[in-house]
Amino acid sequence: MRVKRYVVNALPEAVSLIRSELGKDAVILNTKEIKVGGFMGMFRKKKMEVIAAIETNQANAPVQPQRAVNSQVDAAVEQILQTVQRTTATAVMDPPQPTAVDKEKLRNEREQFIIDEIRDLREYMVTLTKKQKQDSGMTEHLLALKEHLTEQEMDMQWIERLLQELLDKQEEEGISFNEEQVWERAFIQLEAWLKPYSGSGISNHVKVVHFVGPTGVGKTTTIAKLAAEQTIKHGKKVGFITSDTYRIAAVDQLRTYANILNVPLEVVFSQMDLPRAFKQLEERELIYMDTAGRNFRSELHVSEVNSLLQTTEPSETVLVLSMTGKTRDMAAVADHFCKYGVQKVLFTKLDETSVYGAIFNLIMNFELLPTYMASGQTVPDDIESFKVESYIRQLLRSNAS
Ligand SMILES: Nc1nc2c(ncn2[C@@H]2O[C@H](COP(=O)(O)OP(=O)(O)O)[C@@H](O)[C@H]2O)c(=O)[nH]1
Ligand SMILES: [Mg+2]
Structure with a gap:
């Protein structure tokens, strides 16, 4: 038996692929909706995964109707195939010409797909805006300070605390520190921390x-x-x-x-x-x-x-x-x-x-x-x-x- 997996936008697309590749005797074993691709969990596309199968001796020889049942395994497979065939394969075995109803269904599916895409996009934008707001204070000057202190092997927990102090100060004063101010404020904060020990x-x-x-x-x-x-x-x-x-x-x-x-x-x-x-x-x-x-x-x-x-x-x-x-x-x-x-x-x-x-x-x-x-x-x-x-x-x- 030859089994093949197709990832398509909609079932009809799979059906024509299956017919041309596996022949008209192929059966669909399973279909399910999956999500593929995307970026950081966003923009994932809804696709359909279709598993189709054909008896090996029938692949590339779709005209030969007879299936060999050689072993118990084959027999079991045969049984499953027949069941699946009865329940799901009608469309594959004899795909109908698209009717008005089918066309309508296809259009609805496409519309739904676009709506889903837009919803995903909106969710992504919301998350992005939130993150941007959080990061907006992290100017290139603060990042430079962070990098410098990391190279100086200052403990990360102290670097983070220092940056947080500076971010709070920026917010309090409603300004974004320039380069000179960042290093000046860092100096003042470090001095305040060390002073008690001096x-x-x-x-x-x-x-x-x-x-x-x-x-x-x-x-x-x-x-x-x-x-x-x-x-x-x-x-x-x-x-x-x-x-x-x-x-x-x-x-x-x-x-x-x-x-x-x-x-x-x-x-x-x-x-x-x-x-x-x-x-x-x-x-x-x-x-x-x-x-x-x-x-x-x-x-x-x-x-x-x-x-x-x-x-x-x-x-x-x-x-x-x-x-x-x-x-x-x-x-x-x-x-x-x-x-x-x-x-x-x-x-x-x-x-x-x-x-x-x-x-x-x-x-x-x-x-x-x-x-x-x-x-x-x-x-x-x-x-x-x-x-x-x-x-x-x-x-x-x-x-x-
Ligand atoms: N470069 C440098 N070498 C130092 C300094 N202090 C000590 N040394 C050198 O370190 C080595 C070990 O010093 P020593 O006083 O014997 O260390 P002890 O084992 O802790 O007593 C010697 O060669 C010193 O000259 C320093 O501040 N700078
Ligand atoms: Mg010594």
């Missing part, structure tokens, strides 16, 4: 500052930079403790800076050594403690380093993160340290990137207080206090590509 630096009142963070982010270098500033500029008596005994070179690195700056250094191998070290540095006004970097995406290592941060003196812990790290890894590390109460963050290697969104994400998502930004290997020059305005300027102006 200006904290490292507290002047604490005696002990712990520096924690992944390997190689620049903890030791940063300690040297800050210690130089404190001893040379502010004449403070600084002391160092390091628990980074993981690598001999790490102790030597800090010892070198300690010698240059004339700062005493204590090495601790475990929590038990801490009281002795603090006793040795009793005279010091400020103690910077260096820790070993580990894989801090593992919470175990975070709790391990945390056990070394115990002190009876007023202290604070600064999480050091490098801008060369992946945004997602930085967030995972920040997440773990925040669980242990770390509130401050210091960003390094700003000189090695042109993508700054991570800073905004970390501050806003973890409520971390930014302290300093380091942008180079030179001790003590390449570090400066975190300033909201200059950071936002950098974020908005930077060309990521």
Whole structure:
């Protein structure tokens, strides 16, 4: 048996196709209305799907009346075919010449088709207008801002919030911001969000500052930079403790800076050594403690380093993160340290990137207080206090590509 599917506008069209292709003995097995084509669910056309069949030995040989019934399957098919034939095939087997009634029916069908088309079109226009109204505020300037911040790897949820704020402002003021206004307003909004976290630096009142963070982010270098500033500029008596005994070179690195700056250094191998070290540095006004970097995406290592941060003196812990790290890894590390109460963050290697969104994400998502930004290997020059305005300027102006 040969089965063929036709998609036509109306049944008569199928009938003539079936007759010319499958012969006059073909039967219609099924007809149904379907919708085809279209665009986003709109403009779909109503069509008719017609399934027709002919016994294989009859195809291309419409004159041969006999059908071979060779198997049980064929017998079953034969039975179905006959039933279908009796109920639906009359028109196919012997298609009548179109009568006045048929012509009328055809005209009605066409009219209905056109009416349906128009209704679909109208529905589409309504949806389109609604969408346009929603999007009307999204000017090319706002889209440019969105693209820029996406390239800066700012979290999409913050980008969307910022755009919504600007759209609301546009509506309130009844204007559409020009390019300059868009960037100006973005600046103002970002500043308003970041302001509460600014200006904290490292507290002047604490005696002990712990520096924690992944390997190689620049903890030791940063300690040297800050210690130089404190001893040379502010004449403070600084002391160092390091628990980074993981690598001999790490102790030597800090010892070198300690010698240059004339700062005493204590090495601790475990929590038990801490009281002795603090006793040795009793005279010091400020103690910077260096820790070993580990894989801090593992919470175990975070709790391990945390056990070394115990002190009876007023202290604070600064999480050091490098801008060369992946945004997602930085967030995972920040997440773990925040669980242990770390509130401050210091960003390094700003000189090695042109993508700054991570800073905004970390501050806003973890409520971390930014302290300093380091942008180079030179001790003590390449570090400066975190300033909201200059950071936002950098974020908005930077060309990521
Ligand atoms: N480009 C650049 N390199 C830095 C910066 N801070 C530190 N480094 C370098 O990063 C490397 C690791 O620094 P180190 O202080 O030993 O990292 P630690 O393992 O966290 O103590 C060294 O080569 C530093 O010179 C920075 O702000 N910019
Ligand atoms: Mg180090």
